[in-house]
Amino acid sequence: MFNKKSSLFPKKGRPQEKVLRELKERGSEDIRWQEGRSFAYIYQADKQLDNFVRQAYxxxxxxxxxxxxxxxxxxxxxxxxxxxxxxxxxxxxxxxxxxxxxxxxxxxxxxxxxxxxxxxxxxxxxxxxxxxxxxxxxxxxxxxxxxxxxxxxxxxxxxxxxxxxxxxxxxxxxxxxxxxxxxxxxxxxxxxxxxxxxxxxxxxxxxxxxxxxxxxxxxxxxxxxxxxxxxxxxxxxxxxxxxxxxxxxxxxxxxxxxxxxxxxxxxxxxxxxxxxxxxxxxxxxxxxxxxxxxxxxxxLMQHLGLEGYTRLAMQAWEARQKILSGLAKFPELYVLGQPQLTLFALASDQIDMYELADELSAMGWYIERQQAPPSLHFNITATHKKVAANFLQDLEKALEKTRKKNGSSFRQTLSERLLTGLHWLLPEKLFAKLRHQLVGLLPENSPQKPSAPLYGMTEPLKKTGNLEELIKDFLE
Ligand SMILES: Cc1ncc(COP(=O)(O)O)c(C=O)c1O
Incomplete structure (x- = not known):
C-alpha cells in the first residue's frame, strides 16, 4: 500500500488530488475509530459534530x-x-x-x-x-x-x-x-x-x-x-x-x-x-x-452549551451501563475497583486477557492492554452507545476462542523462564541484541498485530532491568 518512493524528497511535485488520495489511503490500516471500534485515543460523539469541529479548526x-x-x-x-x-x-x-x-x-x-x-x-x-x-x-x-x-x-x-x-x-x-x-x-x-x-x-x-x-x-x-x-x-x-x-x-x-x-x-x-x-x-x-x-x-462549547455536554455525557453513561451489564454474562471477567465514570478496566483470573485483546483486535476492535494485573482498558464515549450490543456479541466470540487457547499460559511461563535464563547465560551485549529483536513484537505498523507474546515477556525483562531499554529501543 505504501509508496516507498515518497520517502524520498520528490524532485518534481505531484498533483494535489493524487497526493490527497494517497494521504487518505495511508490511514487504511489505522484503528477503526470512525465506526466506534476504538476504546482508546479517540473521543467521539458523532460525525456531524466532528465536521463542525473540523470547520472551526x-x-x-x-x-x-x-x-x-x-x-x-x-x-x-x-x-x-x-x-x-x-x-x-x-x-x-x-x-x-x-x-x-x-x-x-x-x-x-x-x-x-x-x-x-x-x-x-x-x-x-x-x-x-x-x-x-x-x-x-x-x-x-x-x-x-x-x-x-x-x-x-x-x-x-x-x-x-x-x-x-x-x-x-x-x-x-x-x-x-x-x-x-x-x-x-x-x-x-x-x-x-x-x-x-x-x-x-x-x-x-x-x-x-x-x-x-x-x-x-x-x-x-x-x-x-x-x-x-x-x-x-x-x-x-x-x-x-x-x-x-x-x-x-x-x-x-x-x-x-x-x-x-x-x-x-x-x-x-x-x-x-x-x-x-x-x-x-x-x-x-x-x-x-x-x-x-x-x-x-x-x-464546540458555544454550540453544545451545558445542555449539549450533559447529553453527550449521559449518552456515554448509557453505553457504559449497557456494556457493564452485558459483561455480567461472562463470569470469568471482572471489573477492577468500582469505577464511577465512563472508563474502567476489565480483568480475569481464568483467561489470558492479552490473548482476549488479540482476538478482539483481529475482529477490528481496539483496546488498550494494561498491567499489574493484566487488564483491558475501556474509555466509553458517546459514540459507543450504538456499538455496545455489537461489541458484546464479538466479545462472546472472542472469549470462546481465548478459552480454547489454554496453552497460552504455559507458553507464557516458558517464554518468561527462557528469557530469565538467557539473561543469566548471555553476555550483556548479546542479551541487548536479543532485546533489540524483541522490538519486532511491538505493534508498530499494525494495530491488529498480536501483543500477547510481548506482554508475556515484560516481567522477566523488568526483573532484569531491560524493559525500559526495550521501550527506548522501540522509540529509536
Ligand atoms: C489522567 C490523565 N492525565 C494526563 C494525560 C495526558 O494527556 P495528553 O495525552 O493529552 O498529554 C492523560 C492521557 O490520557 C490522562 O488520562
Whole structure:
C-alpha cells in the first residue's frame, strides 16, 4: 500500500488530488475509530459534530497564538474558554487558567509552578512529588525534565489513592501532591477531599489531574449520576488540569490548567530580555502552535452549551451501563475497583486477557492492554452507545476462542523462564541484541498485530532491568 518512493524528497511535485488520495489511503490500516471500534485515543460523539469541529479548526489552522497580541480574536476565544470552564470547576476569584496543547503540557505547567515555588523557599534542596502509583506517567516525565524526585504511594484494593499513605511519604522536600479524577487505568477518583486536607495541613500544593474526567464528571452530575467532588470546591486543591480534547470532544491540542492563586501560575511563566530578536515571554512549554485547537474548542462549547455536554455525557453513561451489564454474562471477567465514570478496566483470573485483546483486535476492535494485573482498558464515549450490543456479541466470540487457547499460559511461563535464563547465560551485549529483536513484537505498523507474546515477556525483562531499554529501543 505504501509508496516507498515518497520517502524520498520528490524532485518534481505531484498533483494535489493524487497526493490527497494517497494521504487518505495511508490511514487504511489505522484503528477503526470512525465506526466506534476504538476504546482508546479517540473521543467521539458523532460525525456531524466532528465536521463542525473540523470547520472551526481549519478556520484558524494557520494562526499562531505564540504571540497573542498578533491574534486578539484567538486570545479572546482562549480567555472565554478558560472562563467558561473555570465556572464549571468552581475556580474562585483570584484564580486563573491557561489554554494548553494537551494534558501533558497542563501537568508540566502545574509541576513547574510547584517546583519553582519550592525552590524559592529551599533553593539547595531537590523538590519531591508524592503521587499515587496510578497517576499518569506525565508526572514522572515532568519530574524527569525538571530534576525532581518522585515518591510513589500505593493504592488500595479498589485502586484508589490513600490520603494516609500519601501523608506518610511527605518530607521537608515535598513540593507537590497529586490526585486523579479519575486515574486513567481504572477510572477511580482518588479521595480528593481527604488528600486536600493533608495538603492544607502541610501547606503543600495539591494538583488534581482531571485531564480525562474534567469534562465528563460535572456533566454526569448534572445528568443525575452521583459523582464525588473533585475541583476547587474542595479545600486544599491548588491546581487542576482538564482536557478539552478528551471528554470535551474538541480537536486534539486542547487542554486547560487552572490555579487557585494567580501567583502560583506566574511561577510557571518564562521571560528572556536579551535576545536580539526582541523581548520574549512565554506562558507555555510549547512555542508556535496552531490556533485551530482554540477555535475548535471555543466553537464546540458555544454550540453544545451545558445542555449539549450533559447529553453527550449521559449518552456515554448509557453505553457504559449497557456494556457493564452485558459483561455480567461472562463470569470469568471482572471489573477492577468500582469505577464511577465512563472508563474502567476489565480483568480475569481464568483467561489470558492479552490473548482476549488479540482476538478482539483481529475482529477490528481496539483496546488498550494494561498491567499489574493484566487488564483491558475501556474509555466509553458517546459514540459507543450504538456499538455496545455489537461489541458484546464479538466479545462472546472472542472469549470462546481465548478459552480454547489454554496453552497460552504455559507458553507464557516458558517464554518468561527462557528469557530469565538467557539473561543469566548471555553476555550483556548479546542479551541487548536479543532485546533489540524483541522490538519486532511491538505493534508498530499494525494495530491488529498480536501483543500477547510481548506482554508475556515484560516481567522477566523488568526483573532484569531491560524493559525500559526495550521501550527506548522501540522509540529509536
Ligand atoms: C489522567 C490523565 N492525565 C494526563 C494525560 C495526558 O494527556 P495528553 O495525552 O493529552 O498529554 C492523560 C492521557 O490520557 C490522562 O488520562
Amino acid at each position: 481549519l478556520h484558524y489552522m494557520k494562526e499562531n497564538p505564540v504571540n497573542p497580541g498578533a491574534f486578539p480574536g484567538l486570545k479572546q476565544m482562549a480567555r472565554e474558554v478558560v472562563n467558561m470552564a473555570g465556572q464549571l470547576f468552581h475556580l474562585p476569584k483570584g484564580g486563573s487558567g491557561t489554554f494548553t496543547s494537551g494534558g501533558s503540557e497542563s501537568i508540566f505547567l502545574a509541576v513547574l509552578a510547584a517546583r519553582n515555588r519550592f525552590q524559592k523557599i529551599k533553593p539547595e534542596k531537590q523538590a519531591e512529588i508524592v503521587l499515587p502509583s496510578t497517576a499518569h506517567p506525565s508526572f514522572h516525565k515532568a519530574a524527569h525534565y525538571f530534576g525532581m524526585k518522585i515518591r510513589i504511594s500505593p493504592v488500595n484494593r479498589s485502586f484508589q489513592a490513600s490520603a494516609q499513605a500519601m501523608q506518610a511519604l511527605i518530607t521537608e522536600n515535598t513540593a507537590l501532591l497529586v490526585a486523579s479524577a479519575p486515574s486513567f487505568p481504572h477510572g477511580m477518583v482518588d479521595p480528593i477531599a481527604e488528600i486536600g486536607q493533608v495538603a492544607a495541613q502541610h501547606h503543600i500544593p495539591l494538583h488534581v489531574d482531571a485531564c480525562v474526567g474534567g469534562f465528563v464528571l460535572p456533566f454526569l452530575k448534572r445528568g443525575g449520576v452521583q459523582v464525588p467532588d473533585f475541583d476547587f470546591a474542595v479545600e486544599g486543591v491548588s491546581s487542576l488540569s482538564a482536557d478539552l480534547h478528551k471528554y470535551g470532544y474538541a480537536a486534539k491540542g486542547a487542554s486547560l490548567v487552572f490555579f487557585r492563586e494567580t501567583a502560583l501560575r506566574r511561577k510557571s511563566f518564562f521571560a528572556f530580555t536579551d535576545w536580539p530578536g526582541g523581548l520574549y515571554g512565554s506562558t507555555h512549554i510549547t512555542g508556535s502552535r496552531s490556533g485551530g485547537a482554540i477555535a475548535a474548542a471555543w466553537a
